[in-house]
Amino acid sequence: MKTRTVTRKQLVPHTVDGHTELVLAEFEIELPRPPRDWDSIVRAGVTVIACALVTVSLVWTTASIGDLLSLAAVAAVAYAAGVAFDLTWIMCMGVEWLLRYDPDRAALAKRAGNVALLISMAAVFAHGRYFGQWPVGAAGAAVSLLAKGGWTIAMRAHARPLDSRTAQWVAKRRAAVDGQLAMIPVRRELLRGEALVEAERQARIAESGGSADPDRPGPSADRPDPSAAVRPNRSLTTKDAVRKVWDRGIREADPAVREIVQLLGRPVSPDTVERYLRDLRAEAS
Structure with missing residues (x-):
């Protein structure tokens, strides 16, 4: 051994x-010494070869289509546009790989990649045909076809097919997690909107000299208050204010933001409040 x-x-x-x-x-x-894993070595070799084929195809297509487009545009612009032909189907194949466990969503990327490949091959063939060298154009078009075919085979070597029941389970779990992820920016947007509304309300109250709380009785006539507007509390930090509302039993971010704005007399970031509340929840647990 x-x-x-x-x-x-x-x-x-x-x-x-x-x-x-x-x-x-x-x-x-x-x-x-563990035995050599030839399967992993061959799989890595296949992947490297597929990447090399894609690179060769990208360079050849860019050179051919860029030369063709340079007849009607500046060379720099023409070659930059030539890159888009192969990059499109390469991007579609990347999306197809990311969605390999969701066939319904991956189908669109697969169809779009095939269409982009045909357009790229046609443009390369047109370049050879225009200069009277159609065999060169046909061979150049085949480069993109070979590159996409090689990459497709390489992806199959890495794929892990799922049976019908497991695929349905993955789809349901993904849908649940995607729903939670989608709600994150929605909640942030709502919190920012509420903070802006509260800040606008406080600013209007400060301008008018009114009370911050319409349900609270006004100042006593014996002790008049020259300004009932909320004044900024410079000595109280946002973290201290979050602790105060936590001690009052407020656990949700929306009411906590409203209370903290009242305490500080200035708008606060909902994301900051949510972070401090999350830390307090962790301490409590």
Whole structure:
């Protein structure tokens, strides 16, 4: 059995002048060498070859179509446009790979990639035909076809097919998680909107000199208040204000933002409030 030498470290006692301390000492051990994984090696080789084919196709297509388009446009612009022909179907294949466990969504990317490939091949063939070298144009068009075919085969080597029931289970779980992810920006947008509305209300109250709370009785005639508007509390931080509303029993972000705005006398970031509330929930648990 083949073995390999591995260097390990271990704490050992070491004494100098009667004082013993634990120090790191290195030692070597022999471990069995695992057999070579030829499947992984071949799979990696197939992937590298597929990437090389795509790169060659991209360069050839850009050169051919860029030369054709340069007859009617500046060379820099023509070659930049030539890149788009192969990049389109390459991008579609990437999307197809990302959606490999969702055949319904991947179908559109697959069809779009095939259409983009045909357009790219037709443009390369047109370049050769225009210059009277149709065999060169046909061979150049076949480069893109071979590259896409090679990449498709490479993706099949990496694919992990799912049976019908497992695919349905994955679809349901993905739908549930996607719904939760979709609600994150929605909640943030709502919190930002509520904070802006509250800030606008506070600003109008400050301009008019009215009370911040319409249900709260006005100042006593014996002790008039020159301004009932909420004044900014510079000594109180947002984190302290979150702690205060937490102690009052407020656990949700929306009412917490409204209370904190009242305490601080200035608008606050809903994301910051949500983060502090999350930390307090973690402490409480």
